[in-house]
Amino acid sequence: MTPWAAHLPPGLAPDDVHLLAAASLPGSWTARWAADPAHPTVHDDREGWITADELEHRSRAVAGRLAHAGLVPGERVLISAAASVELVVAHVAAIRLGLVVIPANTGYLEREVAHIVTDAAPSLAVVDDEERGRWIAAAAGDREVLVVGTDVAIPDGPDPAWLDGVGSDDPAILAYTSGTTGSPKGALLSHGNLLSSAEALRLAWRWSPDDRLVLPLPLFHMHGLGVGLHGTLTAGASVVLRRGFEVADTLGAIGEHQATLFFGVPTMWSRLASSGRLDELRALRLGVSGSAPLAAALHEEITAGSGQRLIERYGMTETVMNVSNPYDGDRRPGTVGLPLPGVDLRLAEGTDEILLQGPNVFSGYWQRPEATAETFVDGWFATGDVGALDGDGYLRIVGRRKELIISGGYNVYPREVEDVLRAHGDVIDVAVVGLPHPDWGEQVIAVVEGAPGPTSEADLLALATAGLAAYKRPKRVVFVEALPRNALGKVVKGDVVDQVR
Template identity: 40%
Template sequence: MATLSVAAILAENARRRPDKTALVEGELRLTFAEVWSRARAQAGALADLGVRPGDRVALMAPNTAAFPIAYYAIAAAGGVVVPVHLLLSASEVEHVLRDSDATLLLVHPAQAETGRAAADALGIQVVTLGEEFERLAAAADPLPAYVTRAADDPAVIFYTSGTTGVPKGAVLSHFNLVMNATVNAFDANDIRADDIALGALPLFHAFGQTVSLNSTWRAGATLVLLPRFDAARAIELMVEEGVNTFHGVPTMFVALAAAAAAAGTLPELRVCVSGGASLPVAVLERFEAAFGARIYEGYGLSETSPTATVNQPVFGTRAGTIGHPLWGIDVEIARAEAEGRIELLPPGELGEVVIRGHNVFSGYLGRPEATAESLVDGWFRTGDLGTKDDEGFLRIVDRKKDVIIRGGYNVYPREVEEVLMRHPGIAQVAVIGLPDELHGEEVCAVVVPARGTAPDAFGITEWSKEYLGRHKYPRRVEFADALPLGPSMKVLKRELRARYSGR
């Protein structure tokens, strides 16, 4: 049995470069030896709390030093990390805790109210990060080393909504995550041990976790955390700390390009990576002109650890594309209509993006049917439509599943529709994404009012805030007498998008 642990990423740095600065957050500066020492103390506390290898531990925290330390502590104790999205409502957090069968929730004081409400409803143990967890760690015997795990054992369960609208747990193994961090660090772009990266992407998200945290540390580089993204503050912090590496979603690049003019000094950036949503070429050009730095756009999903492709210097780069597959990964275009089989298409043809390689997840937790639908003939079906040209450059054209990507966060229309259909003034609703300069896409609900009611747009938005995470509720509400239907009685969302996007 081959053994491997994500915890090795930190443990090896503590062994190889103990005195190197690993983590910076505000005034706090920790070396690799110090981070590993704290993680082992917390792992001891987790063992005292009854966490056994294979147990699921939910982690709900912003980009403070508490997140990476607790993340590696869970891995060191042999537990499985269940990152919790910070914008979820208490009932949504409850679903994640219940579905993952989490035995413990580690929650940051800023999220304690929501996290505790969800955990209390299920009778799950809660420990607050900061003073409470530190006290337990100080009283525990630190683990001498990390617990051995099989390479294919689960390491992290990311919650991702499918078209069904109910978030599913994508199970990623230690092998998936260590390999993705390794090829991101050493094969995709030129990452060096003396690099300093800004951790502005949420670490609970696959992109921030693998690319900002794990890949940066896999290369032995320094991570500077920014708990709340603000473009002017990000520029200031990057200059102060000598940051040369930035990972972000398109909305961050939009904001940075806009803030650059007002900033006195700009950081000297060597590597910038964009992902999470399509980066408009105009944004790429504006940013590159302002900062004199190149953006490498990539693509991936929670189910693929996440990076599958990225623009890489070795293959040349091309604006408007997602580059080439990572080392050891195949990405092809398959016939989208072919059910239950993979039929690869020649270059230039539009089809579904399919992926195979060391980055593909084990499956959806407790959902064998959903797993069987997405893993076909050894390939993962992404549900995204794209093309591959003669030179191997991949391009994402549209999303087969109508997913809305708002500010880098996936919003699944079906999930929002399910909630809105409970509103007494709504007879029918279709949720679509409309182009938005700041967020890439904005959530729009097209509503057919219930007979005898006269709901107003503001009222619907306010009502929906109670039941939906902050990234999901509709900022825009339009009213219609009827929704356009196709021959199979499905709502024609492309017609709605065409109708409302010009307004």
């Protein structure tokens, strides 16, 4: 039996799973819209709910405008704006037209925006900030880029003949890596990559039209866009968009809209846990955590306070979703679970690097043939993550190969050290890095979020001594007010190193 059979609903066999039956994202979405045109589909606080039929007609109209402006399948469209109904309409229109969407972080500064514009050469930019629009125009230079707002207020045009004509191999998203180390690279994802992952999650998480997701995650990241939005549309469900995360706002939206689903990153779950209001999550059908490691202790705290046994999962920009704890079965804290439908996973001999194959795996990096070649090993995508499998096949993420610290000839994976130190009740979060050392090569340093007080360096070093071999123990503990994070709450290790140098 294939390992991912554990994710299938009762009565469904692996041979009955056809992840690419709809061929493309529009193929899946338009069928859902036609089946239930009046279904409430997307909500924001400005417009309220729009139905499936309204999303179809509005995105069709915007697609006509874009085609009338001269855009043709394969051209790139940079989209950088806060989550809104208008943004979803523009995104869906571009996807239906066969354009390649570049989701760009709204927190990027001019240099970062210029890198993407220069690298990807978009023909159109959809933004909600005039300054960002000027940065895009300046970076494009002599090559003209049409810059519009999220309402895409340009002249109307007829329905393009090629609307919804894309196939599974056609490109859909050019997603730039989060850039926690080095310059971001563009991962080119096809309709098949995105559809197969959304379909796998629909099956694995029992996602149905009856579900309503509260989504405070940004739509420029794969967690919010490829999982939250695309998953909702593929399942024919409903999504309540939030412009950011605040405990009161999130819990208010969950209650007001009788939500069944909430997806968050560990920092969100941590803030919910410390709010004293976890009990308000009991009505959810499912809570999911991802994009960064979820501490096992936090997992148990959320279960105790809300009754929610969170599903932790594992995905990447280049592969959308790979692995998930099962809906039916043991959801094991500290693990990310079992391969999702369609995904093959193995650990590289000698390094335990996680290798992946499947319809969700991208074809390569945009105009980076050397980087692409380095990333694939005999047809398997090398993730850069180091993993361990237990006797039941559950995957645990040990750390990143590039974050490996070599001290005195011994390998130290930061994740293992971080997990030990997070067990201290006064530690908000911790990042472990290696700094150059003349004798040891690298020295293990723990950077702890929160000012020193009741918790001292000696306390944490004692904890490390009790739980780690000598070569893994931090030689120094540095307290900082806040660890540097990207927009999804993931700690940026390169910036941590700069904090303590």
